[in-house]
Structures are given as structure tokens and as C-alpha cells.
Amino acid sequence: MTAPLLQVDDLTITIGALDVVRDVSLALDDGKTLGLVGESGCGKSITMLAIMGLLAEHVRVSGSIKLRGEELVGRTQGALTRLRGKRMAMIFQDPMTSLNPVMTVGEQVGEAIAIHQPDLKREARHARALDLLRLVAIPFPDRRLLQYPHELSGGMRQRVMIAIAMANDPELLIADEPTTALDVTVQAQIIELLQRLQVERRMGLLLISHDLGVVGDIADEVAIMYAGRICERGTVDAVFDRPHHPYTHGLLASLPQIDRTLEKLVAIPGALPSLAARPPACRFHPRCFAAQDICRHEEPQLRPVPSGAVTACHFAETAVASTGAKVRA
Amino acid sequence: MADSAILLQAQPRRWPPWLKLPVLVGIGIILFWLVVCFTIDLWPIDDPIDMVARRLQPPSAEHWFGTDALGRDVLSRTLHGARFSLMMSCAVIVFAVLIGSGIGAIAGYVGGIVDGAFMRLVDITLSFPPILLAMAVTASLGPGLQNAAVAMIIVWWPVYARLMRGQVLSVKSREHVEAATAAGAGHTRTLVKHILPLSWSPILINATMDFGQVVLLTASLSFIGLGASPPTPEWGSMISEGAIHFYQWWICAGPGIAILSVVLGFNFLGDGLRDLLDPRSK
Numbered sequence: 001m002t003a004p005l006l007q008v009d010d011l012t013i014t015i016g017a018l019d020v021v022r023d024v025s026l027a028l029d030d031g032k033t034l035g036l037v038g039e040s041g042c043g044k045s046i047t048m049l050a051i052m053g054l055l056a057e058h059v060r061v062s063g064s065i066k067l068r069g070e071e072l073v074g075r076t077q078g079a080l081t082r083l084r085g086k087r088m089a090m091i092f093q094d095p096m097t098s099l100n101p102v103m104t105v106g107e108q109v110g111e112a113i114a115i116h117q118p119d120l121k122r123e124a125r126h127a128r129a130l131d132l133l134r135l136v137a138i139p140f141p142d143r144r145l146l147q148y149p150h151e152l153s154g155g156m157r158q159r160v161m162i163a164i165a166m167a168n169d170p171e172l173l174i175a176d177e178p179t180t181a182l183d184v185t186v187q188a189q190i191i192e193l194l195q196r197l198q199v200e201r202r203m204g205l206l207l208i209s210h211d212l213g214v215v216g217d218i219a220d221e222v223a224i225m226y227a228g229r230i231c232e233r234g235t236v237d238a239v240f241d242r243p244h245h246p247y248t249h250g251l252l253a254s255l256p257q258i259d260r261t262l263e264k265l266v267a268i269p270g271a272l273p274s275l276a277a278r279p280p281a282c283r284f285h286p287r288c289f290a291a292q293d294i295c296r297h298e299e300p301q302l303r304p305v306p307s308g309a310v311t312a313c314h315f316a317e318t319a320v321a322s323t324g325a326k327v328r329a
Numbered sequence: 330m331a332d333s334a335i336l337l338q339a340q341p342r343r344w345p346p347w348l349k350l351p352v353l354v355g356i357g358i359i360l361f362w363l364v365v366c367f368t369i370d371l372w373p374i375d376d377p378i379d380m381v382a383r384r385l386q387p388p389s390a391e392h393w394f395g396t397d398a399l400g401r402d403v404l405s406r407t408l409h410g411a412r413f414s415l416m417m418s419c420a421v422i423v424f425a426v427l428i429g430s431g432i433g434a435i436a437g438y439v440g441g442i443v444d445g446a447f448m449r450l451v452d453i454t455l456s457f458p459p460i461l462l463a464m465a466v467t468a469s470l471g472p473g474l475q476n477a478a479v480a481m482i483i484v485w486w487p488v489y490a491r492l493m494r495g496q497v498l499s500v501k502s503r504e505h506v507e508a509a510t511a512a513g514a515g516h517t518r519t520l521v522k523h524i525l526p527l528s529w530s531p532i533l534i535n536a537t538m539d540f541g542q543v544v545l546l547t548a549s550l551s552f553i554g555l556g557a558s559p560p561t562p563e564w565g566s567m568i569s570e571g572a573i574h575f576y577q578w579w580i581c582a583g584p585g586i587a588i589l590s591v592v593l594g595f596n597f598l599g600d601g602l603r604d605l606l607d608p609r610s611k
Contacts, residue, residue, distance in 0.1 A: 052511055054507065054511060081510075081515050082513070083513075084510065084511055084512065084513040085511065085512035085513030085514075089512065090508075090511040092507070092511075094504060097503060098504045098507075099508070100505045100509070100523050100527075102526045102527055103522070103523075103526075111509075111514070111518075111522070112512045112513075115514055115518070116513055164508075167512070168513075
């Protein structure tokens with residue numbers, strides 16, 4: 001039995017006296033997709049930057065991040081640089097700013113290849129870059145190689161970013177809200193492309209998103225984050241069909257559904273607490289409909305619930321059930 | 330297919346909007362002085378050092394700009410002076426830009442204590458009035474064109490260091506730099522390929538504008554006797570020699586017009602370059 005592709009245990013990230021992310025544990029296997037869902041500012045992106053080793057030096061990371069059993073926390077930047085782009089690659093949120101505006105597409109894709117295969121000849125590199133653009137279904141790839149990023153549309157640029165990420169056949173692909181900056185129709189194409197690549201290459205895909213619909217469509221497992229902690233984690237079916245955490249329930253209930261008439265959209269009351277003002281104990285209790293005294297004094301730990309997921313709520317079994325609601329994204 | 334073929338065709342050429350009249354004048358002036366610089370030995374004019382005529386002659390058909398106190402042709406000396414002034418300014422700017430932007434780029438990219446140390450050095454250097462610092466350095470090294478050049482490099486590099494550091498800092502935080510790091514690019518590659526190509530345009534603009542200033546400072550140093558020594562036909566020292574002959578205005582007029590035109594030319598060109606390279610700062 002080989003080690004799982006990605007295993008994150010008790011990851012805690014602190015900046016100064018603030019813990020941005022606490023005790024986050026995730027696992028991802030080859031050929032699987034893990035969705036990481038949460039509101040803006042809940043710590044999704046910083047978790048992913050920690051996995052890539054891209055955090056600034058004053059940010060303290062503790063816990064363990066293992067890529068195929070190899071510990072990444074505490075590694076030197078030099079060692080991480082050799083891994084980045086080769087075994088783990090990343091796609092950023094905004095394709096408009098993630099490409100170097102003064103290099104042609106071909107130069108940038110070529111560079112991603114050259115960094116990890118410096119011996120490759122110029123022609124071979126060019127051929128490989130052309131293949132990569134075909135892989136991500138860019139029309140007229142030979143012409144695109146000579147163009148600059150400003151000559152491409154947002155969707156095309158995101159395809160180029162994906163081509164760069166795929167340059168060295170990574171085992172792990174991290175996509176940080178890859179569709180947030182794109183039109184809805186283009187979003188669907190990019191998600192489809194990511195899913196196709198993931199299946200073809202048997203990559204592990206860590207998809208960070210706040211789009212529950214997308215995660216529900218392509219992820220195998222999902223982890224819901226709130227204020228720096230994971231509040232519910234499990235298979236998509238378990239978490240989305242039978243949510244046990246009031247926050248998950250609130251998220252799903254707030255989705256408008258095309259086949260149901262709504263008087264008004266259901267929103268979770270309150271707002272995500274700021275980093276410096278996170279409530280003690282259960283971080284969700286000020287916004288929770290089921291909060292009791294214990295929620296204000298004792299922090300709930302992740303524990304198994306009947307759906308097969310794990311949930312960090314004192315009242316996991318009763319809170320959501322009591323609303324009588326049935327939800328599915 | 331047909332649509333994209335049309336889109337990919339080159340647009341018909343139009344007159345570039347940044348190429349306005351002052352810019353053209355600037356380019357014209359600079360080109361003139363460059364031609365003078367490289368071909369002056371072939372021109373049918375008097376030797377700049379020979380005493381060819383009677384002293385203190387006003388401008389005439391024979392000596393267009395008159396003659397100076399030693400009977401040398403002012404026009405010839407002015408044109409020959411271009412070589413000293415322009416070559417020297419060129420060397421000063423090139424070295425100041427290389428040293429300054431190199432240090433600034435490293436300071437901005439590395440940050441922390443390296444940044445702090447270099448930038449304090451920059452602050453200290455910039456806290457002196459430029460001409461005073463240049464005078465002090467030249468005086469301590471001994472007068473002469475070469476030492477004046479060294480002094481001016483010392484005066485000028487911090488400007489570029491500060492400019493480059495700011496540029497690198499702002500480009501460094503852009504997403505494509507993080508994306509490059511995520512693709513496995515190391516420090517050198519990130520700095521050289523993903524940061525510097527987006528950082529140099531204000532440096533180029535500033536260098537062009539500063540060229541005129543360096544010409545002025547060179548002349549100033551020579552004027553007070555710290556730069557070129559006689560009989561070198563250098564504009565500053567020519568003005569200095571002419572300054573004592575108050576009624577023989579033409580001695581100073583030649584080199585004065587030369588300095589004025591060079592400074593103007595480079596300022597015009599710098600303005601044009603700014604419009605071309607940095608369309609946002611209007």
C-alpha cells in the first residue's frame with residue numbers, strides 16, 4: 001500500500017498572534033478530487049499556499065503536510081522549488097494577472113517545461129508546448145504560442161495557465177477558485193477541462209471554490225471550512241445530502257434552486273468574524289440557530305456522524321435534523 | 330477561422346501619437362550632436378587648440394562664433410567639446426543606471442536587512458545636495474574629467490536604486506510572479522525574467538531626462554575648475570574662461586547654446602518616451 005498522494009494533518013498557520021488556520025486535516029488520493037469550500041477569508045487559499053510552500057517567511061506553519069509520504073513542512077525553499085511545478089502544480093484565481101504580460105504564451109509554457117527539464121532541446125520544447133496547448137483545447141495552438149497574454153480572452157488565458165500547470169505531468173494539481181474570474185459559460189468549459197485532465201492523467205485535484213454547485217459536480221470528497229477550521233468533511237454525497245453541521249446546512253439552504261419557488265433567499269445571519277475577533281469555543285456559535293451554552297465554552301472536535309462524514313458540532317445529530325429541511329445542491 | 334484570420338492581421342500603420350513636434354525636435358538635436366561627436370575630425374574647421382587668429386574677435390564670416398582670449402575658434406571648440414560632454418554623460422548615466430538599478434533590484438527583491446542597509450545608504454547619499462557632493466568627491470580625488478565622472482556616478486546611482494527598488498517591490502507582488510514561483514522558478518529566474526522586464530521603463534525615462542542634468546553638472550564642475558583642465562575644449566571650462574571677458578559675449582554663447590540644446594533635447598525625448606512607455610502618468 002503506497003502512501004496517499006496528499007496527507008495534511010493538524011495544519012496550523014499563524015501570523016503573529018493570530019491563528020489563521022487551525023488543526024486542518026485533509027487527505028487526497030490519486031485520481032480523486034477534493035473540494036475545499038468556504039466563505040472568502042476562511043483560510044482556504046492560505047491552506048493551499050501552505051501546501052505549495054509559498055507562504056512568506058514570517059508566517060508560521062506547524063503540523064504536517066505529506067506529499068506521497070514525504071514531509072513538506074520545514075523543508076528548505078530550494079527543496080520545495082524542485083517540487084513545485086513538477087510534482088505539484090497550481091492554477092490561480094485570476095488568469096488576467098497570473099501571466100507575465102511581457103512574455104509570449106510560448107515562452108511561458110516553454111519556461112515551465114525548461115525549469116524542470118533543462119536538457120530538452122529548443123525544438124523538443126516547442127513541440128511539447130504545442131502539445132500542451134492542444135491538451136487544453138486551445139484553437140490554433142501554433143499561432144497562440146507567438147501571442148502575448150493581452151491578446152487572449154480570459155478563458156484562453158486560464159487554459160494557458162492550466163497548460164503551464166500540466167507541463168511536467170504533476171501528481172497533484174491545486175486549483176484556487178479557477179473559475180471565479182470567468183464568465184459562466186467559460187466556467188463550465190474550464191471545469192470540464194479540469195475534470196477531463198484529472199481523469200486522463202489520474203491526478204489528484206484539490207479544488208478550492210466557493211461554488212457549491214461545481215464542487216458537488218466534480219468532487220469526490222468535500223471539506224467545509226469556517227473561520228480557519230474544518231467544520232465538516234466527507235464524501236460529497238454524505239455532506240451535501242445529509243449535512244450535519246449547521247453551517248453546511250446554512251450554506252446549502254442559501255442556494256437558490258431552479259425547480260423551487262422561493263419567497264426570498266435564505267441567508268446565514270451575521271458575517272464571517274474577522275481574524276482578530278474570532279469567537280471562542282465553537283467559532284460558528286454567534287451565527288448558529290442551534291447554539292447552546294456549551295458552544296460558547298467548549299470547542300467541538302471533528303467526530304463521525306451517521307452520514308459517514310465527520311463534523312465538528314456538539315449537536316451534529318440533532319441540530320440540522322430539527323429543522324426538518326432536506327437539501328441538495 | 331476567417332474571423333480570427335482578420336483579427337490576427339497587422340493593423341495599418343499610423344503616425345505614433347507620442348511622436349509630437351517637441352519629441353522630433355529633441356531627437357533631431359540629439360542626432361545632430363551624435364553626428365558631430367563621431368565625425369568632427371572630418372569637418373573643415375579650425376583646430377580647437379591652435380591659436381589661429383587674433384584674440385577676442387567678434388563673430389564674422391571666417392569665425393562664425395568669434396575667437397576666444399587666446400585666439401582659438403569658438404565654433405570649433407564648441408563642436409569638439411560635444412565629444413567630451415556627451416561621452417562623459419553617457420558613461421556616467423550607464424554606470425549609474427547599472428549600479429543603481431542592480432542594487433535597487435536586489436534590495437527590493439531580497440527585502441529585510443539587505444533592503445534596509447542599501448536604502449539607508451541611498452538616503453544618506455541623497456541627503457547631500459548633488460553638486461556639493463560631486464564637488465567634495467572630485468576635490469578629494471583631484472580635479473580631472475575622469476574623477477568628475479566617478480563623482481557623478483556616486484551622486485547619481487541612488488536615484489536609480491530607489492526607483493528600481495520601488496518598481497521591483499510593486500511588480501514582485503503581482504500574481505504572475507507568484508504563479509512563476511508555483512511553477513518552480515527559482516529566485517534568479519523570477520527576478521530576471523518575471524520582474525525586471527516589467528520594471529525598466531521608468532528607469533529608461535529617468536535616465537534620458539537625467540542625461541541633460543549630467544551634462545549640466547559636468548559643465549558646472551569644469552566651470553569651477555574641478556573637471557576638464559585647459560586646453561581641453563570642454564563646455565564648462567570654456568564658459569569659465571569666457572566669463573571674465575564680460576563684453577566678449579560670444580565666447581560663452583557657443584558652449585552655452587550647446588549645453589542648452591543638449592539639455593532641452595534630452596528633456597524633449599524623455600517626455601516623449603514617458604508618453605510611449607507609461608501612458609498612465611499624464
